[in-house]
Amino acid sequence: MNGKNWMIVWLAAGMAALPRGVLAWGPEGHAVVGDLAAGLLTPDAKRQVKSILGNKRLGDYEVSSWPDEIRGAQEYEKRYPGNGRWHFVEFNVSEKYDEDFELKLPGDGHDIVTQVGRWQKELAAKGNRMPRRRDALKFLVHFTADLHQPLHCAYRYGDMGGNMIPVHSFQGRNYRISAEDAPEHLPDLHSVWDECMVYELMAGRSRPAFAKALQEGIGGEQLRRWSQGPPFDWATDSYWRARKQAYRWANGENLPFKWARPGMDLTSENYIDARLPLVQEQLQKAGVRLARLLNEALDPDYAPPAVGESALPPDGGKAPAAGGG
């Protein structure tokens, strides 16, 4: 398929109507995480969400992708200063894994981990009125999903989570449209994870069918295990997934650091098929964890499902060994 036809496919998929996610799961990724969480709310939390959102749902683009839409808007920069940085945290993938290894937040609060915690508290705060409470809900829905896109919690040599690593083709399709394209609209490793990988996983299914399949794939043991821990641990997990998988070819070798175009050719064999299971699991985890955060904030009787001895992950939840990374 040539570039022009490929663009038509994007248009047909409704992508062009929305801002391209430069630092976010694409709209579909966010929507499906919202859909998953909606199915896991307690009746009390469901009622509260409805009272905040009216006839909108968690997965609707106006809710789940709203923080991407307001990025850079002056009005919102005034209301929520620094919000452009709340979509990610920069953990260094090339940091040596030795006894001094430690992942640290920047400390100024303008990172995704801090913001997930912050907006959960703001959502729970009874004193908060509209529209702040609604904004809190939308921030929480969006950032919890972004936190699970591995490249939102990692960078390598100043590449901004893969935003600087060009991709020339994906499944043989070169989707550069013309020579006049603005450079920020050319595909890169980050946007591949935000959008192309999600579309590949959807495989032509509608969003409700896709969400249903993801939901049915979540076992009781996964539900318990994924419901544990603080957002910092989830970000740490994302970081290791980026380091061990997103930044590597299927054969385990590191992706190139080259910033120059034309960039990489990603195929089923050399990258995509090996990474799709991770995309699926990250979306599922995000849905489960978003539901937990919402239930905690909105339902005083909620307690996360208890995790039994046997339900602990085999590695006790520790980071995978970092050999060679």
Ligand SMILES: [Zn+2]
């Ligand atoms: Zn985002």
